[in-house]
Amino acid sequence: MSTNAAMAETAALVGDPARAAMLNALMDGRALTAGELAGVAGITAQTASGHLARLAAAGLLAMERQGRHRYHRLATPAVARMLEAIMTVAGSAPPPARPRRIGPADAAMRNARTCYDHLAGRLGVAIADAMAARGQVELATDGGAVTAAGEAFLQSLGISPQAGTRRAFCKPCLDWSERRHHLAGGLGAALCTRCFELGWVKRVPASRTVLVTRAGEAGLRQAFGIELA
Amino acid sequence: MSTNAAMAETAALVGDPARAAMLNALMDGRALTAGELAGVAGITAQTASGHLARLAAAGLLAMERQGRHRYHRLATPAVARMLEAIMTVAGSAPPPARPRRIGPADAAMRNARTCYDHLAGRLGVAIADAMAARGQVELATDGGAVTAAGEAFLQSLGISPQAGTRRAFCKPCLDWSERRHHLAGGLGAALCTRCFELGWVKRVPASRTVLVTRAGEAGLRQAFGIELA
Protein backbone atom coordinates (compact mmCIF):
# COMPACT_ATOMS: atom_id res chain seq x y z
CA MET A 1 0.00 0.00 0.00
CA SER A 2 1.15 3.48 -0.76
CA THR A 3 2.46 5.43 2.17
CA ASN A 4 -0.08 8.13 1.44
CA ALA A 5 -2.97 5.74 1.56
CA ALA A 6 -1.73 4.18 4.77
CA MET A 7 -1.39 7.56 6.41
CA ALA A 8 -4.83 8.62 5.28
CA GLU A 9 -6.36 5.41 6.56
CA THR A 10 -4.80 5.80 9.99
CA ALA A 11 -5.75 9.45 10.22
CA ALA A 12 -9.28 8.72 9.09
CA LEU A 13 -9.66 6.29 11.96
CA VAL A 14 -8.84 9.08 14.39
CA GLY A 15 -10.92 11.47 12.36
CA ASP A 16 -14.28 10.25 13.56
CA PRO A 17 -15.65 11.98 16.66
CA ALA A 18 -16.76 8.77 18.32
CA ARG A 19 -13.45 7.02 17.76
CA ALA A 20 -11.53 10.13 18.77
CA ALA A 21 -13.43 10.23 22.06
CA MET A 22 -12.62 6.60 22.73
CA LEU A 23 -8.95 7.01 21.93
CA ASN A 24 -8.80 10.11 24.07
CA ALA A 25 -10.24 8.21 27.00
CA LEU A 26 -7.44 5.69 26.66
CA MET A 27 -4.69 8.29 26.53
CA ASP A 28 -3.55 7.75 30.10
CA GLY A 29 -2.64 4.14 29.47
CA ARG A 30 -5.58 2.60 31.28
CA ALA A 31 -7.63 -0.14 29.67
CA LEU A 32 -11.40 0.25 29.40
CA THR A 33 -14.19 -2.09 28.44
CA ALA A 34 -16.15 -1.77 25.22
CA GLY A 35 -19.22 -0.68 27.15
CA GLU A 36 -17.41 2.08 28.95
CA LEU A 37 -15.90 3.31 25.72
CA ALA A 38 -19.33 3.35 24.12
CA GLY A 39 -20.42 5.49 27.03
CA VAL A 40 -17.68 8.09 26.71
CA ALA A 41 -18.31 8.27 22.97
CA GLY A 42 -22.05 8.61 23.41
CA ILE A 43 -22.92 5.74 21.08
CA THR A 44 -24.52 2.34 21.48
CA ALA A 45 -22.55 -0.79 22.23
CA GLN A 46 -22.94 -2.27 18.78
CA THR A 47 -21.62 0.83 17.07
CA ALA A 48 -18.70 0.97 19.45
CA SER A 49 -17.96 -2.66 18.78
CA GLY A 50 -17.53 -1.95 15.11
CA HIS A 51 -15.24 0.99 15.79
CA LEU A 52 -13.11 -0.97 18.22
CA ALA A 53 -12.71 -3.82 15.76
CA ARG A 54 -11.47 -1.44 13.11
CA LEU A 55 -9.08 0.31 15.48
CA ALA A 56 -7.69 -3.02 16.59
CA ALA A 57 -7.32 -4.26 13.02
CA ALA A 58 -5.32 -1.15 12.20
CA GLY A 59 -3.04 -1.76 15.15
CA LEU A 60 -4.10 1.29 17.13
CA LEU A 61 -5.69 -0.68 19.94
CA ALA A 62 -4.86 -3.90 21.75
CA MET A 63 -7.60 -6.05 23.17
CA GLU A 64 -7.44 -8.31 26.18
CA ARG A 65 -10.15 -10.62 27.37
CA GLN A 66 -10.78 -10.98 31.06
CA GLY A 67 -13.82 -13.05 31.88
CA ARG A 68 -16.74 -11.70 29.97
CA HIS A 69 -15.18 -8.27 29.67
CA ARG A 70 -12.96 -7.11 26.88
CA TYR A 71 -10.42 -4.53 27.88
CA HIS A 72 -9.09 -2.17 25.24
CA ARG A 73 -6.00 -0.01 25.48
CA LEU A 74 -3.67 1.85 23.13
CA ALA A 75 -1.52 -0.71 21.35
CA THR A 76 1.79 1.15 21.59
CA PRO A 77 3.26 4.36 23.00
CA ALA A 78 3.60 5.51 19.40
CA VAL A 79 -0.17 5.72 19.20
CA ALA A 80 -0.28 7.96 22.26
CA ARG A 81 2.43 10.16 20.77
CA MET A 82 0.48 10.43 17.56
CA LEU A 83 -2.66 11.48 19.40
CA GLU A 84 -0.73 14.09 21.34
CA ALA A 85 0.75 15.46 18.14
CA ILE A 86 -2.69 15.72 16.61
CA MET A 87 -4.05 17.48 19.68
CA THR A 88 -1.15 19.90 19.58
CA VAL A 89 -2.01 20.88 16.03
CA ALA A 90 -5.69 20.97 16.87
CA GLY A 91 -4.71 23.76 19.23
CA SER A 92 -6.42 22.59 22.36
CA ALA A 93 -4.07 21.82 25.17
CA PRO A 94 -4.50 18.17 26.15
CA PRO A 95 -6.40 18.39 29.42
CA PRO A 96 -4.86 15.87 31.82
CA ALA A 97 -8.08 15.77 33.78
CA ARG A 98 -8.85 12.12 34.30
CA PRO A 99 -12.41 11.05 33.69
CA ARG A 100 -14.33 10.02 36.70
CA ARG A 101 -12.97 6.90 38.21
CA ILE A 102 -14.93 3.74 37.69
CA GLY A 103 -14.29 0.72 39.83
CA PRO A 104 -14.32 -0.29 43.47
CA ALA A 105 -16.17 2.21 45.58
CA ASP A 106 -14.01 1.76 48.62
CA ALA A 107 -11.14 4.23 48.47
CA ALA A 108 -8.87 2.14 50.65
CA MET A 109 -9.53 -0.87 48.51
CA ARG A 110 -8.68 1.09 45.38
CA ASN A 111 -5.44 2.03 47.02
CA ALA A 112 -4.19 -1.43 47.85
CA ARG A 113 -5.70 -4.90 47.98
CA THR A 114 -4.82 -8.47 47.24
CA CYS A 115 -5.79 -10.16 44.01
CA TYR A 116 -5.68 -13.87 44.78
CA ASP A 117 -2.15 -14.18 46.10
CA HIS A 118 -0.59 -10.92 44.91
CA LEU A 119 -0.96 -7.16 45.39
CA ALA A 120 -3.28 -5.03 43.28
CA GLY A 121 -4.70 -1.52 43.23
CA ARG A 122 -2.54 1.59 43.12
CA LEU A 123 0.12 -0.17 45.15
CA GLY A 124 0.30 -3.17 42.83
CA VAL A 125 0.41 -1.05 39.71
CA ALA A 126 3.02 1.25 41.23
CA ILE A 127 5.27 -1.69 42.04
CA ALA A 128 4.90 -3.07 38.53
CA ASP A 129 5.59 0.34 37.00
CA ALA A 130 8.64 0.91 39.19
CA MET A 131 10.18 -2.46 38.43
CA ALA A 132 9.51 -2.09 34.73
CA ALA A 133 10.95 1.43 34.66
CA ARG A 134 14.11 0.22 36.37
CA GLY A 135 14.58 -2.66 33.99
CA GLN A 136 14.04 -5.25 36.69
CA VAL A 137 11.21 -6.90 34.81
CA GLU A 138 10.15 -6.85 31.19
CA LEU A 139 6.41 -6.93 30.74
CA ALA A 140 4.44 -8.08 27.73
CA THR A 141 0.78 -8.87 27.37
CA ASP A 142 1.24 -12.60 27.28
CA GLY A 143 3.93 -12.81 29.93
CA GLY A 144 6.94 -11.19 31.43
CA ALA A 145 10.48 -11.95 32.46
CA VAL A 146 12.71 -11.03 35.35
CA THR A 147 16.01 -9.53 34.23
CA ALA A 148 19.40 -10.13 35.83
CA ALA A 149 19.11 -6.75 37.54
CA GLY A 150 15.70 -7.80 38.74
CA GLU A 151 17.02 -11.00 40.31
CA ALA A 152 19.69 -9.08 42.15
CA PHE A 153 17.07 -6.64 43.41
CA LEU A 154 14.84 -9.46 44.61
CA GLN A 155 17.77 -11.00 46.45
CA SER A 156 18.33 -7.70 48.23
CA LEU A 157 14.70 -7.76 49.29
CA GLY A 158 15.14 -11.22 50.70
CA ILE A 159 13.35 -13.08 47.93
CA SER A 160 15.22 -16.02 46.47
CA PRO A 161 14.46 -16.87 42.86
CA GLN A 162 13.53 -20.48 43.35
CA ALA A 163 11.15 -20.36 40.43
CA GLY A 164 11.55 -22.83 37.60
CA THR A 165 10.75 -21.06 34.35
CA ARG A 166 11.30 -17.32 34.54
CA ARG A 167 8.43 -16.47 32.25
CA ALA A 168 5.66 -18.10 34.22
CA PHE A 169 7.21 -16.64 37.32
CA CYS A 170 6.33 -13.11 36.24
CA LYS A 171 2.87 -12.74 34.82
CA PRO A 172 1.17 -9.38 34.25
CA CYS A 173 -2.42 -9.12 35.43
CA LEU A 174 -4.83 -6.39 34.41
CA ASP A 175 -5.80 -4.32 37.43
CA TRP A 176 -9.47 -3.94 38.14
CA SER A 177 -9.60 -0.38 39.44
CA GLU A 178 -6.46 1.06 37.88
CA ARG A 179 -7.02 -0.63 34.53
CA ARG A 180 -3.31 -1.15 34.18
CA HIS A 181 -1.08 -4.14 34.69
CA HIS A 182 0.31 -5.29 37.98
CA LEU A 183 2.54 -8.25 38.76
CA ALA A 184 0.95 -11.65 39.24
CA GLY A 185 2.40 -15.14 38.96
CA GLY A 186 5.06 -16.50 41.26
CA LEU A 187 6.80 -13.14 41.37
CA GLY A 188 3.69 -11.27 42.39
CA ALA A 189 2.97 -13.82 45.08
CA ALA A 190 6.50 -13.69 46.43
CA LEU A 191 6.50 -9.90 46.53
CA CYS A 192 3.17 -9.90 48.29
CA THR A 193 4.26 -12.42 50.88
CA ARG A 194 7.48 -10.52 51.53
CA CYS A 195 5.60 -7.25 52.01
CA PHE A 196 3.48 -8.89 54.70
CA GLU A 197 6.56 -10.43 56.31
CA LEU A 198 8.30 -7.07 56.44
CA GLY A 199 5.25 -5.49 58.01
CA TRP A 200 4.89 -3.05 55.11
CA VAL A 201 1.22 -3.92 54.64
CA LYS A 202 -1.43 -5.51 56.81
CA ARG A 203 -4.81 -6.97 56.03
CA VAL A 204 -8.11 -5.36 56.87
CA PRO A 205 -10.12 -8.16 58.51
CA ALA A 206 -12.70 -9.91 56.33
CA SER A 207 -11.68 -7.96 53.25
CA ARG A 208 -9.28 -8.02 50.35
CA THR A 209 -8.22 -4.50 51.28
CA VAL A 210 -4.73 -4.03 52.68
CA LEU A 211 -3.29 -0.99 54.43
CA VAL A 212 0.21 0.36 53.96
CA THR A 213 1.88 0.86 57.36
CA ARG A 214 4.21 3.71 58.29
CA ALA A 215 7.10 1.31 58.00
CA GLY A 216 5.69 0.26 54.64
CA GLU A 217 5.66 3.80 53.30
CA ALA A 218 9.33 4.17 54.14
CA GLY A 219 10.25 0.72 52.92
CA LEU A 220 8.39 1.07 49.62
CA ARG A 221 9.93 4.45 49.01
CA GLN A 222 13.36 3.05 49.74
CA ALA A 223 12.99 -0.17 47.76
CA PHE A 224 10.91 0.94 44.77
CA GLY A 225 10.98 4.72 44.87
CA ILE A 226 7.21 4.64 45.28
CA GLU A 227 5.33 7.56 46.84
CA LEU A 228 1.71 6.68 47.60
CA ALA A 229 0.52 10.17 48.42
CA MET B 1 -15.21 23.19 21.06
CA SER B 2 -14.48 19.98 22.89
CA THR B 3 -10.95 18.74 22.67
CA ASN B 4 -12.26 15.49 21.25
CA ALA B 5 -14.09 17.21 18.46
CA ALA B 6 -11.10 19.38 17.61
CA MET B 7 -8.83 16.36 17.46
CA ALA B 8 -11.28 14.46 15.28
CA GLU B 9 -11.64 17.40 12.94
CA THR B 10 -7.91 17.77 12.48
CA ALA B 11 -7.41 14.06 12.01
CA ALA B 12 -10.26 13.88 9.55
CA LEU B 13 -8.56 16.49 7.42
CA VAL B 14 -5.51 14.27 7.16
CA GLY B 15 -7.76 11.25 6.78
CA ASP B 16 -8.67 11.88 3.17
CA PRO B 17 -6.38 10.27 0.57
CA ALA B 18 -6.22 13.34 -1.62
CA ARG B 19 -5.43 15.68 1.27
CA ALA B 20 -2.94 13.20 2.70
CA ALA B 21 -1.11 13.08 -0.60
CA MET B 22 -0.93 16.86 -0.73
CA LEU B 23 0.31 17.15 2.85
CA ASN B 24 2.85 14.45 2.20
CA ALA B 25 4.19 16.30 -0.80
CA LEU B 26 4.76 19.32 1.44
CA MET B 27 6.58 17.36 4.13
CA ASP B 28 10.03 18.55 3.12
CA GLY B 29 9.16 22.17 3.81
CA ARG B 30 8.88 23.25 0.20
CA ALA B 31 5.93 25.27 -1.01
CA LEU B 32 3.89 24.06 -3.97
CA THR B 33 1.19 25.64 -6.09
CA ALA B 34 -2.41 24.52 -6.01
CA GLY B 35 -2.09 23.04 -9.47
CA GLU B 36 0.92 20.95 -8.56
CA LEU B 37 -0.78 19.72 -5.44
CA ALA B 38 -3.81 18.75 -7.48
CA GLY B 39 -1.44 16.78 -9.67
CA VAL B 40 0.20 14.81 -6.88
CA ALA B 41 -3.22 14.05 -5.43
CA GLY B 42 -4.64 12.99 -8.76
CA ILE B 43 -7.64 15.31 -8.60
CA THR B 44 -8.82 18.32 -10.55
CA ALA B 45 -7.90 21.87 -9.68
CA GLN B 46 -11.30 22.79 -8.35
CA THR B 47 -11.42 19.86 -5.98
CA ALA B 48 -7.92 20.64 -4.77
CA SER B 49 -8.90 24.23 -4.23
CA GLY B 50 -11.63 23.18 -1.84
CA HIS B 51 -9.28 20.90 0.07
CA LEU B 52 -6.60 23.56 0.35
CA ALA B 53 -9.07 26.10 1.64
CA ARG B 54 -10.16 23.73 4.38
CA LEU B 55 -6.61 22.83 5.33
CA ALA B 56 -5.70 26.50 5.52
CA ALA B 57 -8.78 27.35 7.57
CA ALA B 58 -7.81 24.66 10.06
CA GLY B 59 -4.32 26.09 10.33
CA LEU B 60 -2.53 23.15 8.76
CA LEU B 61 -1.40 25.07 5.71
CA ALA B 62 -0.14 28.57 5.05
CA MET B 63 -0.76 30.26 1.75
CA GLU B 64 1.36 32.82 0.04
CA ARG B 65 0.54 34.64 -3.16
CA GLN B 66 3.25 35.28 -5.68
CA GLY B 67 1.99 36.72 -8.94
CA ARG B 68 -0.81 34.60 -10.21
CA HIS B 69 0.43 31.57 -8.32
CA ARG B 70 -0.55 30.58 -4.84
CA TYR B 71 2.10 28.73 -2.93
CA HIS B 72 1.06 26.42 -0.13
CA ARG B 73 3.24 25.01 2.60
CA LEU B 74 2.85 23.43 6.02
CA ALA B 75 1.89 26.14 8.46
CA THR B 76 4.13 25.10 11.33
CA PRO B 77 6.74 22.46 12.20
CA ALA B 78 4.14 20.99 14.53
CA VAL B 79 2.13 19.94 11.50
CA ALA B 80 5.12 18.12 10.05
CA ARG B 81 5.69 16.39 13.36
CA MET B 82 2.08 15.32 13.47
CA LEU B 83 2.29 13.86 9.97
CA GLU B 84 5.43 11.97 10.88
CA ALA B 85 3.77 10.59 13.98
CA ILE B 86 0.84 9.40 11.93
CA MET B 87 3.11 7.79 9.38
CA THR B 88 4.98 6.05 12.17
CA VAL B 89 1.79 4.49 13.44
CA ALA B 90 0.69 3.70 9.90
CA GLY B 91 3.76 1.49 9.83
CA SER B 92 5.30 2.75 6.65
CA ALA B 93 8.66 4.35 7.10
CA PRO B 94 8.52 7.88 5.74
CA PRO B 95 10.37 7.59 2.43
CA PRO B 96 12.67 10.59 2.09
CA ALA B 97 12.64 10.18 -1.66
CA ARG B 98 11.89 13.62 -3.02
CA PRO B 99 9.33 13.82 -5.77
CA ARG B 100 10.61 14.72 -9.16
CA ARG B 101 11.88 18.23 -9.25
CA ILE B 102 9.75 20.84 -10.94
CA GLY B 103 11.19 24.15 -11.88
CA PRO B 104 13.93 25.66 -14.01
CA ALA B 105 15.24 23.13 -16.46
CA ASP B 106 18.78 24.43 -16.38
CA ALA B 107 20.67 22.63 -13.63
CA ALA B 108 23.19 25.42 -13.16
CA MET B 109 20.40 27.92 -12.83
CA ARG B 110 18.68 25.77 -10.22
CA ASN B 111 21.92 25.73 -8.33
CA ALA B 112 22.48 29.46 -8.11
CA ARG B 113 21.05 32.53 -9.77
CA THR B 114 20.07 36.07 -9.00
CA CYS B 115 16.54 37.10 -8.21
CA TYR B 116 16.39 40.81 -8.90
CA ASP B 117 19.24 42.00 -6.72
CA HIS B 118 19.80 39.01 -4.45
CA LEU B 119 20.84 35.36 -4.64
CA ALA B 120 18.38 32.54 -5.22
CA GLY B 121 18.40 28.83 -6.02
CA ARG B 122 20.08 26.25 -3.84
CA LEU B 123 22.73 28.76 -2.90
CA GLY B 124 20.26 31.40 -1.81
CA VAL B 125 18.21 28.96 0.21
CA ALA B 126 21.33 27.45 1.78
CA ILE B 127 22.50 30.87 2.93
CA ALA B 128 19.10 31.68 4.38
CA ASP B 129 18.93 28.31 6.15
CA ALA B 130 22.44 28.68 7.53
CA MET B 131 21.86 32.15 8.91
CA ALA B 132 18.54 31.15 10.40
CA ALA B 133 20.01 28.03 11.97
CA ARG B 134 22.77 30.08 13.56
CA GLY B 135 20.40 32.65 14.94
CA GLN B 136 21.77 35.42 12.78
CA VAL B 137 18.40 36.18 11.28
CA GLU B 138 14.88 35.44 12.36
CA LEU B 139 12.54 34.70 9.49
CA ALA B 140 8.79 35.01 9.33
CA THR B 141 6.44 34.99 6.39
CA ASP B 142 5.78 38.69 6.48
CA GLY B 143 9.30 39.80 7.25
CA GLY B 144 12.46 39.03 9.10
CA ALA B 145 14.96 40.61 11.44
CA VAL B 146 18.72 40.56 11.82
CA THR B 147 19.83 39.64 15.31
CA ALA B 148 22.76 41.10 17.21
CA ALA B 149 24.76 38.00 16.37
CA GLY B 150 23.79 38.48 12.78
CA GLU B 151 25.05 42.06 12.70
CA ALA B 152 28.38 40.98 14.11
CA PHE B 153 28.60 38.27 11.51
CA LEU B 154 27.83 40.70 8.71
CA GLN B 155 30.51 43.03 9.99
CA SER B 156 33.00 40.17 9.83
CA LEU B 157 31.99 39.63 6.22
CA GLY B 158 32.61 43.25 5.45
CA ILE B 159 28.98 44.33 5.28
CA SER B 160 28.10 47.40 7.31
CA PRO B 161 24.52 47.63 8.56
CA GLN B 162 23.65 51.00 7.12
CA ALA B 163 20.02 50.00 6.74
CA GLY B 164 17.33 52.07 8.39
CA THR B 165 14.65 49.76 9.69
CA ARG B 166 15.93 46.29 10.42
CA ARG B 167 12.72 44.56 9.38
CA ALA B 168 12.55 45.82 5.84
CA PHE B 169 16.25 45.14 5.60
CA CYS B 170 15.72 41.41 5.81
CA LYS B 171 12.82 40.15 3.74
CA PRO B 172 12.22 36.47 2.97
CA CYS B 173 11.43 35.66 -0.65
CA LEU B 174 9.95 32.39 -1.83
CA ASP B 175 12.41 30.57 -4.05
CA TRP B 176 11.20 29.56 -7.45
CA SER B 177 12.99 26.22 -7.90
CA GLU B 178 13.61 25.28 -4.31
CA ARG B 179 10.19 26.36 -3.12
CA ARG B 180 11.69 27.57 0.10
CA HIS B 181 12.58 30.99 1.39
CA HIS B 182 15.79 32.83 0.63
CA LEU B 183 16.91 36.26 1.78
CA ALA B 184 15.74 39.29 -0.14
CA GLY B 185 15.49 42.93 0.84
CA GLY B 186 18.47 45.08 1.67
CA LEU B 187 20.18 42.21 3.42
CA GLY B 188 19.83 39.90 0.45
CA ALA B 189 21.12 42.57 -1.87
CA ALA B 190 24.09 43.34 0.35
CA LEU B 191 25.00 39.68 0.67
CA CYS B 192 24.75 39.23 -3.07
CA THR B 193 26.92 42.25 -3.81
CA ARG B 194 29.52 41.14 -1.30
CA CYS B 195 29.65 37.64 -2.80
CA PHE B 196 30.43 39.17 -6.20
CA GLU B 197 33.01 41.51 -4.67
CA LEU B 198 34.76 38.64 -2.94
CA GLY B 199 34.84 36.69 -6.18
CA TRP B 200 32.81 33.86 -4.65
CA VAL B 201 30.33 33.88 -7.54
CA LYS B 202 30.41 35.18 -11.09
CA ARG B 203 27.69 35.78 -13.63
CA VAL B 204 27.04 33.64 -16.66
CA PRO B 205 26.73 36.17 -19.51
CA ALA B 206 23.20 37.04 -20.64
CA SER B 207 21.63 34.96 -17.91
CA ARG B 208 20.48 35.13 -14.36
CA THR B 209 22.58 32.08 -13.63
CA VAL B 210 25.63 32.53 -11.44
CA LEU B 211 28.48 30.09 -10.88
CA VAL B 212 30.19 29.43 -7.58
CA THR B 213 33.96 29.74 -7.98
CA ARG B 214 36.57 27.57 -6.28
CA ALA B 215 37.31 30.47 -3.96
CA GLY B 216 33.57 30.75 -3.41
CA GLU B 217 33.23 27.13 -2.34
CA ALA B 218 35.90 27.62 0.29
CA GLY B 219 34.58 31.00 1.37
CA LEU B 220 30.99 29.86 1.68
CA ARG B 221 32.03 26.79 3.64
CA GLN B 222 34.08 28.97 5.94
CA ALA B 223 31.55 31.74 6.39
CA PHE B 224 28.25 29.84 6.42
CA GLY B 225 29.21 26.19 6.78
CA ILE B 226 27.57 25.54 3.43
CA GLU B 227 28.55 22.55 1.32
CA LEU B 228 27.10 22.76 -2.18
CA ALA B 229 27.98 19.22 -3.28
Added chain:
DNA sequence: GGCATGCTTCGGCCCAGACCGAAGCATGCT
Protein backbone atom coordinates in the same frame (compact mmCIF):
# COMPACT_ATOMS: atom_id res chain seq x y z
C1' DG C 1 -7.20 45.79 -25.16
C1' DG C 2 -7.39 40.74 -25.91
C1' DC C 3 -5.99 36.27 -24.68
C1' DA C 4 -3.98 32.60 -21.82
C1' DT C 5 -3.26 30.82 -17.29
C1' DG C 6 -4.11 29.78 -12.42
C1' DC C 7 -7.36 29.48 -9.13
C1' DT C 8 -12.01 29.74 -6.95
C1' DT C 9 -17.15 29.32 -6.58
C1' DC C 10 -21.49 27.06 -7.67
C1' DG C 11 -24.47 23.16 -8.50
C1' DG C 12 -25.50 18.56 -8.60
C1' DC C 13 -24.28 13.54 -8.45
C1' DC C 14 -23.06 9.68 -5.80
C1' DC C 15 -21.03 6.60 -2.48
C1' DA C 16 -18.59 5.37 1.83
C1' DG C 17 -19.51 4.83 6.30
C1' DA C 18 -21.78 6.07 10.85
C1' DC C 19 -25.70 4.87 13.15
C1' DC C 20 -29.28 2.02 15.37
C1' DG C 21 -32.77 -2.07 16.13
C1' DA C 22 -32.93 -6.76 16.44
C1' DA C 23 -31.00 -11.02 16.89
C1' DG C 24 -27.11 -14.17 17.99
C1' DC C 25 -23.01 -15.90 20.94
C1' DA C 26 -20.27 -16.26 24.93
C1' DT C 27 -19.39 -15.95 29.72
C1' DG C 28 -20.48 -15.72 34.59
C1' DC C 29 -23.79 -16.05 38.52
C1' DT C 30 -27.14 -18.72 41.23
Added chain:
DNA sequence: AGCATGCTTCGGTCTGGGCCGAAGCATGCC
Protein backbone atom coordinates in the same frame (compact mmCIF):
# COMPACT_ATOMS: atom_id res chain seq x y z
C1' DA D 1 -30.23 -25.60 33.95
C1' DG D 2 -31.85 -20.89 33.60
C1' DC D 3 -31.07 -16.15 33.57
C1' DA D 4 -28.43 -11.81 33.25
C1' DT D 5 -24.70 -9.34 31.25
C1' DG D 6 -21.29 -7.97 27.82
C1' DC D 7 -20.24 -7.98 23.29
C1' DT D 8 -20.68 -8.98 18.29
C1' DT D 9 -23.00 -9.67 13.73
C1' DC D 10 -26.60 -8.56 10.40
C1' DG D 11 -29.57 -5.57 7.81
C1' DG D 12 -31.22 -1.28 6.46
C1' DT D 13 -31.47 3.93 6.65
C1' DC D 14 -29.54 8.30 5.87
C1' DT D 15 -26.36 12.04 5.77
C1' DG D 16 -21.82 14.14 5.10
C1' DG D 17 -18.61 15.12 1.99
C1' DG D 18 -15.60 14.01 -2.13
C1' DC D 19 -15.85 14.53 -6.88
C1' DC D 20 -16.35 16.83 -11.37
C1' DG D 21 -18.39 20.20 -15.16
C1' DA D 22 -19.26 24.76 -15.98
C1' DA D 23 -18.78 29.35 -15.08
C1' DG D 24 -16.62 33.37 -12.74
C1' DC D 25 -12.43 36.27 -11.09
C1' DA D 26 -7.76 37.66 -10.92
C1' DT D 27 -3.22 38.09 -12.80
C1' DG D 28 0.33 38.20 -16.30
C1' DC D 29 1.84 38.33 -21.15
C1' DC D 30 1.64 40.13 -25.93
